[in-house]
Amino acid sequence: MPTIPTARTPDPRAAPALRWGVLGTGWIAEKFAIALQRNTTQQVYAVGSRSRVGAQAFAARVGAPTAYGSYEALVSDPRVDVVYVATPHNYHHAHGLLAIAAGKPVLIEKPIAVSAQQAGELAAAATAAGVLCMEAFWTLFLPKYDVLGQLVGDLGVDTVLADMGECFPPEHRIFDARLAGGPLFDMGTYPLSLALWALGDPASISAYGAPTDQGGYGEINGALSIAMQATGGGLASLYTSIVAATPTTATLAGPGHTIVIDGPFYQPGGFTVTTPDGARVRYDEEPVAHEGGLHFQAAAVARHVAAGELGSAIRPMSDAVRLLRVMDEVRRQVGIALPL
Ligand SMILES: NC(=O)c1ccc[n+]([C@@H]2O[C@H](COP(=O)([O-])OP(=O)(O)OC[C@H]3O[C@@H](n4cnc5c(N)ncnc54)[C@H](OP(=O)(O)O)[C@@H]3O)[C@@H](O)[C@H]2O)c1
Known part of the structure; x- marks a missing residue:
């Protein structure tokens, strides 16, 4: 029976406290x-x-002492230590470059851009x-994913099944083609990144899309x-939707072992490991969602x-x-x- 490893994630409260500038509200x-x-102790x-x-309304809501009516003014403030870009996907490139040009380290929401060329x-x-410069792929910074990473290495994984389907109101930006709407950039990031993380470089992909008139x-x-x-031979079967609510679970399987991650698999929560003899071992933690999980990536950045490091080995x-590159091909x- 496998034992569940312990998460090695550093205490987020122990990270050096930086002054964050939030770009987008x-x-x-x-x-x-x-x-x-x-x-955290981040400010x-x-x-x-x-x-x-x-800016003023957001600052009042979250208790931030400084509010700027332009992104340029935010990144120019010498007291801002690090910028977090939270604008729609197709603005990440421009707003990331804006922060970098001002000499600021930058954490950019996922996906970090809308093409491999922009990310490069x-x-x-x-x-x-x-x-x-780092992509805010918060999932991999969660303690659960440190535990899963150790298991993936120990057990060997050659199969990934993952879905992420959620319904949104028609006025949501996710239906707006001018903001790079659709499931690929918002939701597809999660199952695709999970497959690449567990299986390695892709050798080939086949993608099918269903249009929506919403x-x-x-x-x-x-x-x-x-x-x-994957180049190593592993296979992934992935699905994402903005018009159907699906379980948003993930399965990582290898010779004899199966890890089923509770939905939503990309957030804090539990998973079950089943061994070749049918024994089951559980990992459990509180499924606390964004407000209980987005800070691990920020602590890593801090x-x-x-x-004085320029990136993270985790992302x-x-x-x-x-x-x-995979999204370009999709x-x-x-x-x-x-x-445009
Ligand atoms: N990590 C996660 O779990 C997670 C979850 C949701 C979203 N995201 C990512 O975060 C990004 C933002 O998503 P969101 O759901 O927060 O979007 P949102 O609620 O629509 O907010 C986007 C913000 O970007 C700014 N913005 C700049 N140019 C804009 C434009 N042309 N149209 C609309 N807004 C514009 C606006 O702020 P101002 O008006 O103040 O300038 C707006 O409030 C996306 O890339 C998404 O993939 C990540």
């Missing part, structure tokens, strides 16, 4: 600010919005400027089904920035670029156009 920005305040010091009123440009600009700002897909074979820029096969 939407849904995830607020969850991020709350997660930092509840679970949500400033916020930047396209509008002064929006962010990586190159950050390297040239000597600042950290939205109204141009054609987008409602659901995607993606099959992937440790790296304080140590190196090369992995963010690799994900977008877009090519399915015919998903990027906004």
Whole structure:
């Protein structure tokens, strides 16, 4: 019977306290600010919005002392130690470059850009400027994923099944083609990144898309089904949807062993390991969602920035670029156009 390893994740409260500048004032920005305040000693010091009123309202909601009515003003504040970019996917590239040009380390929401070329440009600009640039792929920074990583290494995994399906109201930006809507960038990041993390580099993929007429700002897909074979031979079967609610579970299987991660698999929560003789071992933790999980990546950034390091071995820029190479290929096969 396998024993469940212990998470080696450092205490997020012990990370050096930095002054964060939050760029964008939407849904995830607020969850991020709350997660930092509840679970770390990081300071949500400033916020930047396209509008002064929006910045002031957000700052009041999260208790940030400084509010700027432009992103340029935020990144120019010498007291901002690190910038967190929380704008729609197709603005990550421009807003990441804005922070880097101001000499700020930057944590950019997932996916870090909308093409591998853009992600490569962010990586190159950050390297040239000597600042950290990291994709906010919070899942891999969770203690649960440190435990899973140890199990994947010990048990050997050659099969990944994962889905992420959620229904959104028609007015949500996810249906807006002008903001790179559809399931690929928002939700597809999770099953695709899980498959790449567990199986390694892709050798081939096949993608199928189902269009939806919800939205109204141009054609987008409602659901995607993606099959992937890794160079090591492993296979993944992945699904993502914005028009169907699916269990959002994941299965990692290897010779005789199976790990079934409770849904939503990308958040804190439990999983079950089943051994070849049918024995089951459980890992359990409180399924606390974003406000109880987004801070682990921020604490990692704070440790790296304080140590003068330009990236994280948990989510190196090369992995963010690799994900977008796969997404480029999915877009090519399915015919998903990027906004102009
Ligand atoms: N890690 C996660 O679990 C998670 C969850 C949800 C979303 N995300 C990612 O976070 C990013 C933002 O998602 P969200 O759900 O927070 O979006 P959202 O609620 O729509 O917020 C996006 C913010 O970006 C700013 N923005 C700049 N240009 C914009 C434009 N042309 N149209 C609309 N907003 C614009 C706005 O802030 P101002 O008006 O203040 O400038 C807006 O509030 C996405 O890339 C998404 O993939 C990650």
